[in-house]
Each structure stands twice: as structure tokens, then as C-alpha cells.
Amino acid sequence: MDWLTFFLIFLKASLLSTGGRGPFPYLYTDMIAHGWATPAEFPAALTVGEISPGPNGLWVVSLGYLTGGLMGALLASVAIALPPLLVLVVAQVHDRLKSYKATKGVLDGLVLGIAGTSIIVLGNLFVVNGVNAVTIVIAVVCTALMLTGRVPTWIMIAGAAIVGMLLLQG
């Protein structure tokens, strides 16, 4: 394992994204391209991140462990701990930039870019996992429930796990 490249992939994913799931498109494309991760390792890591304490973004540490053992998990931990320190700089820069008209455009445009990319990456994950009536129903129901904002995510994940255990084995 080339640990420097491994670390830089994780650092880039955290540095150039925001929020817990932000690193997902980077890690999904980079780690699979290097042959260091399989698509199925991502939902596994994301699930651990959902049920373990602390920020959900710690799913990245879980992915680090799955792909690089304890060393991978430690490097991933350092990679996610460093970029948020930049918040101290961001506060000042944002104060200075928010008067420009283009600033809102850049920030909003970033969201559009993230949306376009995420749709493809998520679509790929969905297809690789297996497209059938059960998985389609799970995806649609969870999207709808999440949009209502009334059902905690862990209940949806637990429900999907039970449905999967019963209907998607083998």
C-alpha cells in the first residue's frame, strides 16, 4: 500500500468538501480507481458512521479501516481532523468576500456541481448493489420518508437492513 497516496486521497476528499457525506464522491471515484476499495465497502462504512457515536462523517475512518486496516483508519482520522481547522481562516475570508455578488453564485454553483456529481455516483452505487423491485422500493420509500423529515435515519437503515436480511440474501 502506498500510504502517502492513500493519505492524500483522504485529505483531498475532506479538504475539498464540506459536511459528513461530502467526501463521498471523491473517495468513491478515487479509491475504486486505485483498486483499493470495492463499491460495497462504502455502504458498510456509511452504516458504521451512522450508528457509531460522534459525527456521521467518521464513516471515512471506517472506510480507512476497511481498506487499510488500523493504519488506514489512523491516516483517515488525521485526514478528517485537519481541514476543519481552516474554519478560523474561513470566518475572516467569508466576511471579506460576502459583499461581492459573485460569492453567492460561487457557493450556490458549488451546490449544483455537487448535486450533478452525486446523482451519478449514487446511481452507480445503486446499480452495482443490484437493481430489483425490492431495492427500488427501499430507495423510493427512504427518499420520501427523509423528505418528510419525521423519521430518524437509523430507523430507516434498520428497516432496510431487516428487509435486506429477509429478501436480498444470496
Added chain:
Amino acid sequence: MISSDSVAAVATQPAHPPPTLLSLFVIWLKIGATSFGGGVATQLLIYRNFVSQRNWMTPETFAQDWAIVQFAPGINLIALAVTIGRRFGGVAGVIVSVLGMLAPAIAITIAMTALYVRVRDQPAVTGALRGITPALVGLSLAFMWRLLKGPMSALKQQGRPAFAFGVALIAIAAAMTVLGAPVLLAYLAGAVGLGLWYGLRRSPPFTPAQNEGH
């Protein structure tokens, strides 16, 4: 924690002794180890510990910190630990806060992953994961939809061409990803595209405060 004379001395504005580095560390340790249920649960715990229980921060300061961390790279909750840590203890405060929040949570995350590795090949586990994957895809799509609401409704207010331009930028980023472009490049296409759109627009300048803090 609250001594009786400090309350008596300033009755209108309760002056709580600021946290020491040790108490800061212990509080973040507690938050990191007990915040099951993800981001919102953790955010609530932080609010309770620093605002409602001890009055170390006003709800307004907390809201300001939360708004700023949305712009920080990486995990927002870690950035929040950084801002709050600095507020009460400078560089040392940042270190104890981030370490306290992350150390136990990372240890538990690794332990749970190791546990998963042991059982990953059992049919029940692979079946469960096959069910969880579309659920996570659905959750992420819904999250994305919510994220898009602000930028897209702002474009909608500017008329149909602006809205169509926004949709086109999403499609361009998607197409670039399909073609194997680096993720950052697809993001930049959206950022530069809409940055130019807003920058070159002749209509009255936008108030930037409008879409923050969601």
C-alpha cells in the same frame, strides 16, 4: 459549578466561570462518546452543554458559529469544536476540544468496523447491506434535494433563463462525472458557471445573508 455569589453579583447577566482546559476536554469527551444518532444529535448535545446548561455561550453566538462552520471544509461538527475550543482556550482549547470529541468516537468506530469485518461474509450480513445500500442512496438523494432548494429557488426568482441555467449546470456536472472527469472539476464547473452568472448580472445586488445557515 455555579457559585452562589457569582449569581448574586450579576443577576441580570449570569456570569459563569469560563471552562478550564480540563473541563473543556471532559465535556467534549462526553459529547464524542455519547452522541449516538449522528450529526443532529451531536449538535444538540453541544448546544445543551455550552448554551442551555452552563450559559457559556448565548444562543446567538452558537448560531453564528454554526453558520460559519457551514463554509468550513470537512466535517462541520469538528469545525464547531474548533471555533468553540478557540473561544475558551485558544490553541490549547482547539486541541483538547477536537481530541476530546474525536478520540473516543474514532475508537468506537474502528471497533465497530472490526466487528463488521468478522461477520461481513455471513449471508444475513450481506443481505442486510444489500438492503441498506438503496436506503443510503435514498437518504442522500433527499439530502441533496434539500440542499438544492436554496440555490434553485434563488434562481427561480430571477426568471426562467436563470433557472434553466442552473439545471444545465447540474447536467454538466453529471455529464462530466459520467465521462470520468475529476470530481473537483465537476464542482468547479458549477461554481465558476454560477459565479460568473451572478457576477455579471446587471440586476440589483443580492443580499448575501439570505441563504446562509441552512
